[in-house]
Structure formats: C-alpha cells, structure tokens
Amino acid sequence: MASGTDQAQRSFEDLLAEGEAVDVSGWDFSWFAGRATEERPPWGYARLVSQRMAGARAGLDLQTGGGEVLATIERPPPVLRATESWPPNLPLARAALAPLGGQVLEAPDAGPLPFADASFDLVTARLPVVTPWPEIGRVLAPGGTFLAQEVGPGSNIELSRAMLGGHLKPGGRFPADAVAAAEAAGLEVVDLREARLVMEFFDVAAVVVFLRKVVWTVPDFNVARFRPQLRAVHDGIRATGSFVCHPTRFLIEARRPERTGDGT
Template sequence: MTHTSDTAAREFAVRLRAAHAGTAMHGWDFSVLDGRLAADDPPWDFEAQCARVLAEASAAVDLGTGGGERLIRLLREVGESGGAGRDGPRKVSATEAWPPNLPRARTALEPWGVTVYDYDADRGDRLPFPDASVDLVMCRHESFDIAEIARVLRRGGLFLNQQVDGRDAQELRDWFGGEPQAPHVRLANAETEAEAAGLRVTHADEWAGTMEFSDAEALVTYMALVPWDVPGFEVDPHLSTLAQLDAERPIRVTQRRFRCCARRP
C-alpha cells in the first residue's frame, strides 16, 4: 500500500511540475484551462459598455491590448474595421507593455487598421497621443496613469475602466506565501484619483465572486499564466499543500473586480 501511495505521489508531482513549467501566457489567452476553470462574472457587462461607446467613437484607445484578442472582438461587434464614429472616420489605437505581446498584437490588429504602441504606465511613459485628441479610452485590467488619461481625453470623452482589485485571489497567497503586488488598487482610490485629475466619475461598482479550479494541476497552470499573483511560486516546496487542495477539489478562490468609469467635463 505504501508503494502504491509513493508512486501516486511521485506521479502527482511530475504532472504538476510539467503543467507549471510548460505553461506561459500568449496574448491574453486562458484557453488551456477550458473545462478546468469556471469563474463568476460581475453583475455589469463591461464588454457591452465598451462596444456601445466604441460604436460612436471617432478616436479610441485600448490600453494593455494583450494579443489584440479582446479589441478584435469589440471591433467585430461594432461591425467594421474602420468605419465612422459620431464625429467622423473612426481611428482606433492600442497599447501594450509586455514585449512578447507586442509583435503578436501588431500582427493581429494590422488588418483592422489599428496601430499598437509600446507603452507602459509603470515606466512613466507618456501616452503617444496629443492633448484632447481621444474620445474613448478603454482599460481592462491594465495599469494606467490617470493624469495621462485626463490629458488625452476630449471634452465629453469617456474613460471606461475595469480593474482587478488588489485583494484578488488572496487564498493563493494564504496557501503559498507572498504579498499582494498592488494592494492600493481599490475602488475608493480609483474614484479619488479620477476626481483629482479633473474627471467626473460616471460608474463606480465593486464585486466579489468565485473562481473554481477542477484540480491542483489546473491551479498551477493558472499560476504559470499569471505569475504576478504569487511571484516566485514553485511546485516542489508546496506539494503537500497542493495535495491537500487536490483531495478537497474543486479548488475555490475569491476573485474581486471593480469598475470606475469617468468622463472629462
């Protein structure tokens, strides 16, 4: 019986090591977890909100576009690659900070007439757009400089912003150690900063829901896709914890989101 148990433990460790080592994010694609990850959605529909405003925008920017996947879905929804916004021909641009994603995004978005800029708010970059030149900035789970957003928005322009709360998936750090990387990312702070930049908040909502993994292998795959959740995570030091979690599967963590959307008066 002990031999069987030892063999199962070794095989479990091998599977988890392979899943973690063999996984990396490409674009912003979680399809490797299809059927193994289920997640609740916030009560608001951020994508629908973006599509409605994009349909009328003449100049729009998608911050942190990843591989362009989400922006392409939005462009398809509004029904055209170029087209016209409310005030003239639509010009859509995007930014991306992660070097591996830049060529991927540029290749994917080129047929849609979208220019992708290398931009990272955390580096202190200046947005590559003139003052008051954009009527929509979309930001889904990307860092940003609110002063730069306010600078590039035209009067009446909208900043549509949904973020991962800094307390997201706290269970992962409780199990495996580490501290949240962005504890300041909270709705109250976002509202205060937007108002201080001269914007008027139009929507402010926060939400907590459940993310459920089918087993420990799915969990370590996810942590390989989003390594910033538990920086420096390795499988071997945590095999005992992972085995315990696997024995009680499914494995649930708490996801937290908020949106803080604002208009330039």
Template sequence: MTGRENPWPLRGVIGHARSMTRSFDELISEAATADVTGWGFAWLTGRATEQRAPWGYTRLVAERAVGATALLDVETGGGEVLAGIPGLPARTVATEYWPPNLAVARRTLHPLGVEVVDGDPQQLPFEDETFDLVISRHPVALPWGEAARVLRPGGTLLSQGIGSDSMLELAEAVAGPRPPSTTSRAEGNAEAARAAGLTVTDLRTAALRAEFFDIGAVVYFLRKVVWTVPDFSIETHRAPLAELHQRIRTEGSFVAHAQRFLIEAHKPV
C-alpha cells in the same frame, strides 16, 4: 480572456476527472511549459472556472464604442477586448508595453486595422484631446493624468481593474499568510480620476468565485497572473504546491475569489 470577462470556460468537472489520473509531477511539468503570453485563458478550459463580472465589461465597451470616432485601449494585453468589439471606430489604437504581449496584440489587431504602440507606460504618445473613448482592462497602473489629457471634452473613460486582495486565498495557500490590504484600489483609482479632472459617474466592485480543479491550473495561473505571488516559482514553492495538490484531490477543487472594480468617468465639456 471566450469573452475577456469570462476567460475560463465552464467545464471544470471534466477537467477534474482527467486530472485525477495524472501525477503531481505530470501536472506541474505540463503547466511549467505552457505558453503564458497574451491575456487569453483558453488553456484553463476544463481545468478552472471564474465567474463573470456582473457588469459585462466587453458589452459596456461595445455600447460606448457606438458613435465614437477615436478609441484608445491602454494596456491591451493580447488585444482580446478589441478583437471582440464589432464596428470599431475608424481610428482605434492600443498600447502595450510587455514585449511578449505586444507581439500577440499586433498579430491579433493589425488585421483589424488597429495600430498597437509601445513606449513609456506612464506617458501616452498621443496629442491632447485625441480620443473620445479611452478604455483599459486590468492595467498595471492606469496613468489617469495622461488618460485625461488625451481624452476629448465630453469623452468617456471606462476601466475594469484588479481589486484589493484579489485571489488572496490562493496567494496564502502558496506563499503563506499575508496581512489584508488597508486601502481600496477601487477608491484609489476613483480619487486619481477626480484628481486628473474627470467626473466619476460609476464605481462598482465585485468578488468573483474562481475554482481550480488541478494543480496544473494553479501553476499556469500563477505564471500568468504574476502579481498574485510576485516571487512565484515552482522550485521555491514546490512544498505548498504539493500540499495544495493533495487538497484538491481530497476536496475536488480549490476556491478563491478574484476582486474586480469598474470605473467610468467623463471629461467635462
């Protein structure tokens, strides 16, 4: 997730040199059996890179956690963000709904005194006005009404999301052309926040260069970030994967762009 906003360490050239000696079948077989639970990307060390979001999400969370007495992390993944925040509030709680990630999050966060709960992703199991800081990184669909309900007056909600057409170049290379989105996920989330009664104070977007140095890195990424190609499988996409493998061998890497947005909102007093 390394910091979660820079999950892919910058050692791509080394990874590329190593992958040049390995066959297509060797690379995809290795990636097919790699553990993709949690929301860490250490497996891609030396095999792929991604730029940091310019705002530094983890740093922003740490700054806003100072002075907070109760913090909620919605869809914590494997707990990577909270594990990197020093001096967590006395009450810090996380939610996670995907069973493999839930197990990872509990192993990571319970030693830090953080409770991890599951349940309905659209109905937070907390009383009204419980938290003065609510955060969420890359949620599937942040329940804005519920987040606003559990936020105390004057409290802050900070979220980093996946923008429209994220990794479009990679999706098209593997699954063929698709029409670009006609709506902005950033603006849609801002509208949802306002509809929930929150005041949006910051909304930013960024396109982040991602570079893959071998086809194994591509397969691992598509297995982990499942919304990139929702029906992805090695068997059904073997032919385009083989083409992409040859392209990486010829050109040295494959470049795509991750789309991110940051939204900060406050609950009126």
C-alpha cells in the same frame, strides 16, 4: 480533454511540468477550459466596450495584452489605437487588431502615452497593471470617457495566502482610491460598481499557469521556490476536488468635463 477530476489524479510532478511548459503570453485564457472556472462580473465589460467603441470617433485601449478583448468589438471607430508594454504581446495584438484597422504601439504601463493631448474621446482598459490617471486625463478630449475593469482589493487572496502565508493582509486597489486619482486628474466619476466572484482550480497545473500569467497574485512566483506550497494545494485538490478563491473586480467610468464657454 480530460476532466478536472482526471487531471487531479495525475502525478504532482507531471502536473508541475505541464504548468511550467504552457505559453503564458497574451490574455487568452482558453487553455483553462476544463481546468479552472471563473465567474464573470455582472456588468459584461466586453459588451460595454463594444458598444462604446461603436459610437466613438477615436478609441484607445491601454495595456491591451494580445488584443483579445478589443478584437471582439463589433464596429471599430474611425481611429483605433492600443498600447502594450510587454514585447511578446505586441505581435499578437497587432495580428488580432489589424482586421479592425487598429494600430498597436509599445508604451510603458505607467506612461507616458505616445499621443497628443485630447486625442481620444474613449479610452478603455481591462485589468491594467497600472492606471496612468494623469496621462488618461491628458489624452482624453473634452467630454471623453475612460472605462476600465480593474482588479479590486484582496483579489484571490486565498491563493496568495496559500503561497505566501495566512498572515497576508488584503491588498490591491481600492475603488475609493481610484475615484480620488480620477478626480485629481481632472475627471468626473460617473459610474462605479464592485463584484466579488468565485474561481475554482481543478488541478495544480492550472494554478501554476495562472500564477505565471497573472503575475501580481504572487510576485516573483516560480515553481521551484513555491514547490512545498504547490504540493499542499495539489493534495487539497485531490482531497476536495478543487481549490476555491474569490477574484474581486470593480468597474469605473470617468469623464473629462466639456470646455466652458470661455474655453477653460
């Protein structure tokens, strides 16, 4: 593959066409090798999920995408389920998780979840579009854990502003709101960590693919509508070598309390 510098010297039109043609189904980001880099949070989410799933009785992964993260666990629990809302991702996830004995069900991001009350002692989610806290509280067994890595406030705001204008205020999810929602669902937050990271794009095709794939960065993104902004990003990359922005993430772990002696 050509280096990022070589990619940036290709014509604007060629790079736009390439970015529009890339398949953006699933959550496999291997296409970006040599085209973009993203710093990872220090807590190692995939490793944590693998450790927790190994000790679980029944595990559920919400909004699993193509099952990319869940498929990396070393030892699956006796019961392994996942949900996904986007139909093109369903066959990818089912193929990825079948070797682990996992079953993937179609379910809306905001719920309801197609499971009985207290079905799982572990529920996980990586970058959920929506975190359905009431449903998470419902399907967790007493003593069960919810572990998620979420997009934080103002994530990649430099890229959002490049497309939508410098006036854009930082939005997204705030950790304090997640804590309040977890507690409202009857859960106790036992861990909360935050990170501000660095991401670099080395050509405008990578920017296009990212915006098509990570749709909440610029809602209703398409190349034709944002062509002038993409041109400015392309020119900036040619001048400086990359476009830099800052993803934000937070890790939240919440538990459903054990039942008391009177069964409540």
